[in-house]
Amino acid sequence: MDARTIVLDDSHGDVRVVVVRGEHDIYTAPMLRERLDEALASGPVGVVVDLSAATFLDSSILGALLEARRQALERGTGYVVCLGEEPEPGVARILEITGLVPVFPVVRSRDEAMIAARSAPAGSVGEADRGDERSEAR
Amino acid sequence: MTDAPVVRLELPARPEGVGVVRQALTGVADGLALAAAVLADAKMAVTEACTNAVVHAYADGSGRFDVEMFADEVQLTVVVRDHGIGIPEDEEERSEAALGLGLPLIAALSDDFELRADTGDGTEVRMGFLYEREADPADENPITGGPGPTGRWES
Numbered sequence: 001m002d003a004r005t006i007v008l009d010d011s012h013g014d015v016r017v018v019v020v021r022g023e024h025d026i027y028t029a030p031m032l033r034e035r036l037d038e039a040l041a042s043g044p045v046g047v048v049v050d051l052s053a054a055t056f057l058d059s060s061i062l063g064a065l066l067e068a069r070r071q072a073l074e075r076g077t078g079y080v081v082c083l084g085e086e087p088e089p090g091v092a093r094i095l096e097i098t099g100l101v102p103v104f105p106v107v108r109s110r111d112e113a114m115i116a117a118r119s120a121p122a123g124s125v126g127e128a129d130r131g132d133e134r135s136e137a138r
Numbered sequence: 139m140t141d142a143p144v145v146r147l148e149l150p151a152r153p154e155g156v157g158v159v160r161q162a163l164t165g166v167a168d169g170l171a172l173a174a175a176v177l178a179d180a181k182m183a184v185t186e187a188c189t190n191a192v193v194h195a196y197a198d199g200s201g202r203f204d205v206e207m208f209a210d211e212v213q214l215t216v217v218v219r220d221h222g223i224g225i226p227e228d229e230e231e232r233s234e235a236a237l238g239l240g241l242p243l244i245a246a247l248s249d250d251f252e253l254r255a256d257t258g259d260g261t262e263v264r265m266g267f268l269y270e271r272e273a274d275p276a277d278e279n280p281i282t283g284g285p286g287p288t289g290r291w292e293s
Binding site: 023025056059062063066067070088089090093094098099100103 | 186276
């Protein structure tokens with residue numbers, strides 16, 4: 001099995017980056033919740049969740065990501081998920097079929113995510129648009 | 139389907155067991171003509187079925203669940219079975235950590251799917267995955283709705 005790690009990277013100034021590597025499910029969801037709580041508690045302008053090195057996510061992980069998004073929305077904190085240029089099927093598929101790509105929102109590159117997290121509070125990409133954007137993670 | 143499973147696992151209904159089932163599934167798939175995209179879907183659907191057993195089956199967390207994998211000429215069938223209380227109908231009885239997407243994901247990711255939930259006699263989820271698909275099951279059983287204000291998925 002791939003190494004499973006979830007690391008909070010606070011070396012990017014006013015944006016905290018939570019880097020998720022390997023396979024993640026109900027076993028590691030509590031760890032992800034802790035890292036996301038830590039990231040939000042430090043009062044950043046934005047939080048980026050970097051899934052570009054993740055190989056598998058389940059609905060427990062989606063639940064943790066959505067809860068953090070809800071908290072970010074309440075605080076007016078930017079919140080963006082990035083998938084990388086070549087996302088694993090076990091990561092892109094669940095985001096795609098649940099229609100969550102525009103909800104988080106999900107972007108491809110870390111650079112794009114950093115810019116978006118600094119410029120827009122969570123949820124500012126409208127959920128009403130999700131039907132048109134569902135295919136972005138393909 | 140052949141009578142004997144290719145793999146049979148019995149595990150404590152604890153979070154750390156779910157990854158073990160995925161590893162076994164990957165090993166079984168190595169010997170089959172399972173398309174990569176189908177294997178990815180199978181890993182996700184089976185994970186959700188196992189997670190349901192871990193989260194919902196046993197109030198005191200002390201039970202076990204078992205997994206059987208059968209291979210025939212056209213598909214891999216995976217059966218996940220627990221002996222617990224079943225998936226509660228009442229939203230208040232569900233785990234706060236559960237998003238409520240498990241069964242919709244299983245339906246969207248498997249080529250056929252059967253749920254047996256007998257009150258007091260556990261839950262059995264049976265999922266079939268075709269080696270070669272002609273259609274995406276997520277098109278036939280799309281996931282609708284989105285995250286609600288309570289944190290649970292709302293259709």
